[in-house]
Amino acid sequence: MKRTITKRTRPSFVGLFSGCGGFDLGFVQAGFHCVAAFDYDAEAVATHRKNLGGNVYCLDVTQNSDQVVTAVSQADVLVAGPPCQGFSTIGKRALNDPRNSLLLFVADVASVAKPKVVVVENVAGVLSPPHDRYWRQLESRLRRAGYTCKTIRFAASDFGVPQTRVRVMLIGTLSGAELHIPLHGGAAPTLRDILHGAESFSNHHPSVLQPGSAALEIAKRIGQGQKLCxxxxxxxxxxxxxxxxxxxxxxxxxxxxxxxxxxxxxxxxxxxxxxxxxxxxxxxxxxxxxxxxxxxxxxxxxxxxxxxxxxxxxTNSFNGKYRRLSWTDLAPTVDTRFGQPRFFLHPEHHRGFSVREAARIQGFPDDFEFEGSVESQFRMVGNAVPPPLAASVARSIRDSEF
Missing domain, CATH: 1.10.10.10 (Winged helix-like DNA-binding domain superfamily/Winged helix DNA-binding domain)
Known part of the structure; x- marks a missing residue:
């Protein structure tokens, strides 16, 4: 007999390619129980475990598919954020990047484990030819397994996240019901509001430009909203x-x-x-x-x-370095380089951003602590799904009956 996700039963999920847990945190905030989470990055797994507890495993899921399928078969929802590097427009966009096929691994797991809902997130570039073939195959495999699928584009700023991050999600339902996912979840605060007081919390160690350095002289010439270009x-x-x-x-x-x-x-x-x-x-x-x-x-x-x-x-024909953010504008997409001043500058100070500041712009709460090297922490924050966006999607699933 099929179980039904209702307000009377605490729903559950499994996180796949969970990283430090941004996607998973949103589901936990919406009242879901995490059956298990999987990622191959040891430092990200340590951060996930520190903040979310529960059963999080550091392993290559493609080499441990039986364990993954067993966990997913016990959950209502499969939440997956496969690596986006092969699809991102700021990368090489190699069509044959082996990480691209991990989208299809999600479909294969769902086809066997049959969770009631499958949620898959990635960058908007996954829908651009010729790379969109992977997304179309993902949809096709899920449909063959009995899922009704819908792809939605989200702007993170529509969910209270102060950045121009655009992402796509595939929502697949086994019952055939089409979930109503709101495309707006609250206005984003200004960067001045979101960054205020960040220095009082953990993971705040910004990279400050050194006196006499060329980088500092460049930064002095860059005003808010400007870039070296x-x-x-x-x-x-x-x-x-x-x-x-x-x-x-x-x-x-x-x-x-x-x-x-x-x-x-x-x-x-x-x-x-x-x-x-x-x-x-x-x-x-x-x-x-x-x-x-x-x-x-x-x-x-x-x-x-x-x-x-x-x-x-x-020469120097790059389209912008030393981008100084503005107190009153949205931040660009928070990526793994957000702590490096040669890419992003604080609106007021001649420095890059701290991990805590980047995490705030992503929507992580201040009590969420990041483990590992600073470089690893920025990678975790940049690769994460903004928790407020994840929580809004999770609440829509939670409140649906099918």
Missing amino acids: NVRGGERSVHTWHIPEVFGHVSDVEREVLQTLMRLRRQLRVRTFGDADPVSAEALSEALNRPCKRHLNSLVRKNFVRRVGDLYDL
């Missing part, structure tokens, strides 16, 4: 040629050449991929209405410009 114009981009104490001096004429090159490399496209191409000296001279070859050669010597065959392009 040579490939975009506008007030949000601070260019290397505007920080002479670090990158060297250029003349007014050379600065004009650089600004023109920045613009033309995106306008005079040759390739069908990427977002910019090198530019010829002739095109630059025509745009400036004067010869510029001598100035280009000077800028090459000063390392502001590089030669690409007979063409020219900017």
Whole structure:
């Protein structure tokens, strides 16, 4: 006889690829009992156990599928956050990344264990071709196993999480019922509110830029909402040629050449991929209405410009480093680099963020303590599902009867 998840029975779940427990914490906060949780990262498992207790196992689930299936068969819900590195747009997005197939492992476990609900989370890039084939196979395998599936895109900021994080979830129900999952769970606070007082709690050891360092001189030039960026114009981009104490001096004429090159490399496209191409000296001279070859050669010597065959392009062509967050804006997606000042700067201080600050932006409570090295702690926070988002989904499942 099928059990029914009702308000009268405490529902249960198993966490798969649980990491430090962000996804699982949301379900616990919603009143679920954790039957078991699995991850291969020993430090993440230690953090999970410290904060959530219960039966958490450090193992490779693909090599211990019988143990996983046994646990899932005793639970109402399977909650899974398979690795996203192969799908993320900030990574290499290798189509054959072996971690991509772990999505399908979730479907295979569910097909045998038959939990009533399956919840799978990943980055939005999992829906972009050609990588979307894995998500489509996940849905297909679950449907063949009898699940009714629905894929939903979530903005974390709609659930009180102050960042621009967008994620997708697949919700599969064995009963055929389609759950109503709200797409809004409360306005996000400002960063000023969310970061206030973080220094009073554990895991607060921010990376401070050292006096006399080039990084500190760069940070001094970056205002709130700005970044070091040579490939975009506008007030949000601070260019290397505007920080002479670090990158060297250029003349007014050379600065004009650089600004023109920045613009033309995106306008005079040759390739069908990427977002910019090198530019010829002739095109630059025509745009400036004067010869510029001598100035280009000077800028090459000063390392502001590089030669690409007979063409020219900017050096330092990354789309933004040293991003200084704003007190009044949302944070970008909290990722594993959030403690490194060369990627993210505190709105006011010349430093990166602490683990506690990153955890707050993710929605972790202050009594949630992270174990392991600082690098590992940032990896745990960046890879986690924001608990407030997880809790909202969990409450919707809890309050459904099917």
